Amino acid sequence: MTRRLAALLLAAALCGAARAQDATPGPVPDPVYVPGTVGEFTRSDFRRFDDPALGYSYRFTDAAGGRWIDLYVYPVPDAIRGENHGRRVEILVALARSDIRKAVAEGIYLSQSDLGLEGFEVKEQVIAKSRHRLATAHGELYSVIYLTETADRAVKVRVSAPETAATAVSEGFEDEAMALLLFVMDALGGR
Secondary structure, three states: OHHHHHHHHHHHHHOOOEEEOOOOOOOOOEEOOOEEEEEEEOOOOOOOOOOOHHOOOEEEEEEEEEEOOEEEEEEEEEOOOOHHHHHHHHHHHHHHHHHHHHHHOOOOOEEEEEEEEEEEOOEEEEEEEEEEEEEEEEEEEEEEEEEEEOEEEEEEEEEEHHHHHHHHOOOOHHHHHHHHHHHHHHHHHOO
């Protein structure tokens, strides 16, 4: 674990796992409190989706606005609630990867290249990590998705940057996304 990741995890732990006070009850429990900043990234947006199955999301952007982190929390589909934790994550990541292919078919992305999928375990939770290169009308994007489930909720963190800044999408950038994922897992009650 890098010093930067350790520092981010410590900062996240010090923030506590309080619930957002201004959140209204909805189909998913109230949005989890997330810190205003994660490393170089500042929380810039919150969205509760109209479709209850999509839950809610937060966006964090860097000061230059060229890189961003999206956090999504949504209910685990009823159809897979009977599965064990590892199988749920496997199905959820397959659905997320399918959504990217659908976005290409719908013209949201011009194309996508799958750069790999790996799984690992942190705090007895299976986490999937999926890397992609996405072509948009505005250029290439490099995107990494971290996905897990906890307390019947899927937690997905997607980090993205223009391909021209891919070298800036360093391990530190991914460490910040991982710190946010772990913070939310703890705030939701973990396993």
